[in-house]
Amino acid sequence: MNIEEIQHIRADFPILEEKIYNKDLIYFDNGATTQKPRCVVEKIEAGYYHLNANIHRGVHYLSQKATEEHEAARSTVADFLGANKREEIIFTRGTTEAINLVATSFGEAFCKTGDEIIISVMEHHSNIVPWQMLCERKGLVLRVIQMNSFGELDIENFKTLLNNKTRIVSVTHVSNVLGTVNPVAEIIKIAHEKNVPVLVDGAQAVPHIQVNVVDLDADFYVFSGHKIYGPTGIGVLYGKEKWLNKMPPYQGGGEMIQSVTFEKTTYNELPFKFEAGTPDYIGSTALAEALRYVQKIGISNIATHEHELLVYGTERLMEIDGMRIIGTATEKSSVISFLVGDIHPYDIGMLLDKLGIAVRTGHHCAQPLIDSLGIPGTVRASFAFYNTKEEIDNFVTALKRVVTMLS
């Protein structure tokens, strides 16, 4: 994409015009959440102003229209992920809830004392803690795939962890700290040879990489709306029908039932079995709008531009004395974690903020990973398609000033 095209895109994001402490905002915290284009915000507004009625139960016009929109959003998500069936798409509050759902319901159906779960060393807390809770509940063992010094998963190590007690493998597609794009297709293939299903945490992947769950042969694939330019509070669980059908419901309530008596309740079919209560039908339609927006720009155009930013940003950062890039995998997404000398990440982040630059600092909800690297945390700049090389230049100038102050 050329600079005119980027400027055109930036005009869709009013927040990028904000001044922070009287300085131009440079938003490099896209790994935490992305900004929203006008069309997404307008979709939410239009939903509440013109289409608001509870779905799936009303006989009246508005309810039927709202239901149609919500179910059309499910189809949009299914197409976006390349799923075979729209019933395999479950709306959740986000990645975290999606993983908790699988950990709870899959765990209930398929795991018993002594069984094992495999995750990796670079997981976000949301792909660690739900499995630990399951392990505690059912007496399971958590196994952890290690990585090499570039931040790439050790596939040979993974093979040694897989055995006939392994019930599920749950790994991230892209590391939120290191940017590493993991070879999930290979991991899935290896796991499937032992008939072990795989959940892929796609929160950091879908905004940047073309994902096709059928090509990957993923058993579960999860992501959050807000990290792909959609609203907060809505997310997606894709699950193969064969697994979802065998799993008990996660929560009980309205929507998820077929019939209820005090003696016995029968559950609704997919996807409703896993969507208890009134779903976020405004959020789902706004998420679908965000996915259409991303597809209109084109994931491959996005990936190309973001890769340019990654390469350019890495080169420019390396000009700084004492620069240490954390995560140097060959396959890397547009995330740069770094440290400068022995300066604490908190100090760098605080001072960059005062110059209008938003980065994330700390352990990025991946404490075991940060501990394994023996560092106090990192400063993380994560780019989106609306970021520019000019912003990187300004960021590097600001960082040089900050480093001088702190050295």
Add this chain to the structure above:
Amino acid sequence: MTINELQDNIIEEFSMFDDWMDKYALLIELGNSLVPLEEKHKSPQNIIEGCQSRVWLNAELTNGIITYQGESDAVLVKGIVSLLIQVLSGHTPEEVINTELYFIDKIGLREHLSPTRSNGLLAMVKQIKMFALAFKSTSIK
């Protein structure tokens, strides 16, 4: 000087800067000149874990006067620790307990004391008062 006079002094000192970076330059200077906490005081019981940075705090009572010492792994946090010590060290437990700390707010550094506990400072302020309370109750006995 009373605690409030000390607070007012700091507010005046910071009021000379209208640029954030100048304020922070002073904070860095304060942080860098903070007397390092002796290793023996960097014990697990003196540590206040924040989500991003950590703070150590030690307090001693001599002749009814509290001396606070502290440190942090982040220099900006250390700067604020230094200000807190400037204000609260050298006073009686009673005085510390009855103090309302307003200077941090006034000099625009409140974000460092946000309840997300990202740096342990808010917990440190509580701990400062806890030490004073503990000293007060031992001296009553």
